[in-house]
Amino acid sequence: GPVLGLEASCDETAAAILAPDGTVLAEAVRSQLAEHTPFGGVVPEIAARAHLAHLPALTRQVLQQAGLRPEQLGGIAATSGPGLIGGLIVGATFGKGMAIAHGLPFVAVNHLEGHALTARLPGLMEGGVAFPYLLLLLSGGHCQCVAVEGLGRYRRLGSTLDDAVGEAFDKSAKLMGLPWPGGPALEKLAETGNPKTFPLPRPMLGRPGCDFSFSGLKTAVAQSIPKLKTEQDRADLAASFQSVVAAVLADRAKNAIAMMEGPTAIVVAGGVAANKAVRASLALVAEKHALPLVAPPIRLCTDNAVMIAWAGIERLRAGLSDPLDHAPRPRWPLAELTA
């Protein structure tokens, strides 16, 4: 039967129901942006309470949308890490409760596996992307190149030595006086800027491997702030920052492909995948290697429950489920997964 996915690992509360073939029957996301904005970032305690307040109603809503009663489901998949422990406990415990009440299998989904497998949703690319493929996970909390070799088989090729790329966007945007979350605001400002104005460092560019580093770039942005006189200067700095990030990501992706055997595609996930300059720069790399660049629609790039339900379906199909005493894991590297 259809699978219910639940996501509460960070600052989005989400529920979704997918048919066994991956058809999305219903989906709902409630962002906590309004709750956290006064604090300029996600407050874990507020996040956990908001998940608890909204998850039951979201679940009822998707069941109603899908026209299903809980006992008609084939399983419950809930994000069980990595993430903020309060929210993970709320989501996983709620999911286990439903599993017990209706006698359904429970799948403890790794949030990163959710992002990694989204590209395999049959609706996205004829039949979904086949293994192996290169995943670039570009979010506020993660920045990694991952070789996705199979279900539960992930090889981390490189990751950030300091800030995640979304974090770099957010911190640089804050330095420029833009509102949180800074990524979208910075992209908007960059539209009218000249990317060649500020000679910023291009961290890791040309180095072997595919690790990232963004703290030096952030420092260079901080040092440029006193030079900003006009609104045009601000736009120019935003555009310069964005073009450096896009160039660095492309360079890292190029090396990551060389570390894989026969990848079928480059897949991007995470909020930064929404950035048009980043997408364009990665599209060029993909084209050079005659690979498709698969960028799921934005709502499936950022945190959502469709990806959690889908990961649950892939695991259930492989005969995998988890015991009800499975403990949520705030840290849970992809490389530790099994299938």
Ligand code: ATP
């Ligand atoms: P994670 O999923 O790793 O736990 P998260 O919740 O921060 O972390 P997402 O919700 O996937 O990740 O993405 C949010 C991040 O994406 C923020 O850092 C935000 O600034 C960035 N972002 C969103 N849109 C854009 C954009 N258009 N350009 C650049 N960055 C963006």
Ligand code: MG
């Ligand atoms: Mg988020």
Ligand code: FE
């Ligand atoms: Fe995420």
